[in-house]
Amino acid sequence: MGLEFRLRASGGDWPPAVVPPETFLRRLPELACLAPRALLATQTSYGTELREPRNTSGMPDVVVAIEERGFYILDNNSELANLVLAEAMRYLLASCERVTIEEP
Numbered sequence: 001m002g003l004e005f006r007l008r009a010s011g012g013d014w015p016p017a018v019v020p021p022e023t024f025l026r027r028l029p030e031l032a033c034l035a036p037r038a039l040l041a042t043q044t045s046y047g048t049e050l051r052e053p054r055n056t057s058g059m060p061d062v063v064v065a066i067e068e069r070g071f072y073i074l075d076n077n078s079e080l081a082n083l084v085l086a087e088a089m090r091y092l093l094a095s096c097e098r099v100t101i102e103e104p
Contacts, residue, residue, distance in 0.1 A: 002059070002076035004104050006067065007088055011097025014069045021066045024091050028064070033083050047072070052080065064088070070099070 015021050025048045029039040040051045047065025055061055061077035062084050071088050075081035085101075092099045 002074055003078075003081070005073045005075065005085065006102045006104055007070040007073065007085075007092060008100050008102065009069045009092040009096035009098070010100070013095045016091065016095035018091070018094050021071070024088075025064055025066070028084065028087065031087055033087065034080075037080070039080075050080065050084065052077065069096075 009016075016024075019027070026041075026043075028034060028048065029037075029041045029050065038053050040053065040056075042049045042051075042060075047063055049060035050062040050064070051060050055077075059076045060074075061080045063072075063074040063076075064084060065072040070092065073081060073085060073088065075085075089099055
């Protein structure tokens with residue numbers, strides 16, 4: 001099992017007015033820093049699983065789920081998770097005043 005993070009936004013608007021969190025997750029693999037990786041994104045009942053092309057079975061590289069005023073991120077591939085974490089922070093900070101990162 002990898003590292004777990006919870007991002008929580010405070011102040012400002014939730015959900016962010018730019019796009020709903022569900023849309024943000026659907027668009028993640030298409031963002032400029034992630035698109036060259038040709039990620040496989042799978043929507044599950046819990047959240048979005050992201051896998052690099054060489055990882056077709058087993059644990060996903062990253063799992064992102066929407067939670068109250070933020071996201072839960074499970075990191076099984078630190079390089080990819082760092083990019084996802086940065087994009088999630090940028091998304092939240094566009095509409096909120098502060099974002100905290102916690103390890104559960």
